Amino acid sequence: MRNRRARAWLLCAAFVLSGAGLSACATVVPPNRLADYVGQQAVRETPPDVTLPDRRPLKAGLLLVGDTTAPNASPTLPDQALIQMSEQLQQQFSQFLPLSIEKIIPAEGIRPGSDTARFVELGRKYGLDYLVLVIASATEVEYPIYVAVGWTTGVVPGLRRDNWSLVEVALLDVRSSQVLVHAEGRGWATLDRPTTPDVNQWYPVIWKRPLEPNWRWWPPTYESAPHTLRVIAMHEAVKRLVINFQDAWLRKREADFAALRG
Secondary structure, rough: HEEEEEHHHHHHHHHHHHHOHHHHHHHOOOOOHHHHHHHOHOOOOOOOOOOOOOOOEEEEEEEEEEEEOOOOEOOOOHHHHHHHHHHHHHHHHHOOEEEEEEEOOOOOOOOOOOOOHHHHEEEEEEOOEEEEEEEEEEEEEEEEEEEEEEOOEEEEEEEEEEEEEEEEEEEEEEEOOOEEEEEEEEEEEEEEEOOOOOOOOOOOOOEEEEOEEEEEEEOOOOOOOOHHHHHHHHHHHHHHHHHHHHHHHHHHHHHHHHHOOO
């Protein structure tokens, strides 16, 4: 089973590197999680009668959930990394969207439930009219490869770990229990390391393949490398999330204006 899964990932990676398949593979791994928290209906196209409010900026709270409930999910980021991610999202949402994130709400006890009612209750508890719900998840696979040694043509046995990260967002109107806008961002990074000694001057190394093939980062230790991999892949997902959230917001505004014009 493990070998079959590794072969499937290798095929997907080969398809990506061929220049044709990044979006096709990324839409499968990792699976979307947002609907498991707010319900499938809430993440479909927003009904025409549900509109974005006119006032700007929109004051809201931010709730970030690290999800590990999907099959083959990788470990979530440590608490401190999740706090830093919440602060980064607070800053970027406030900078690039008509949002003012007033509060960061702790996510203790939040599990999948396919219902917005508990988020509505949480928003009311903190005196909010709007809640920005963010779900962060990831999938990892590790498989054997040969890694190059320095600037020579020599190779040694090693391992590659791929991390596919996904960040999803939903803007929830606490008063109407409606999801107004939702979006996602995906990121990928790979960690290479040898299984033979005496090549530590080159490894472990993390790559942003295939989008930035020349970008590299050397974690200080082998023990910290998987954590660093997850942080880098999630950071890439956050960058795309902010852009896609902007686009989703603009599309919703255009749809609202079109509905007013009849």
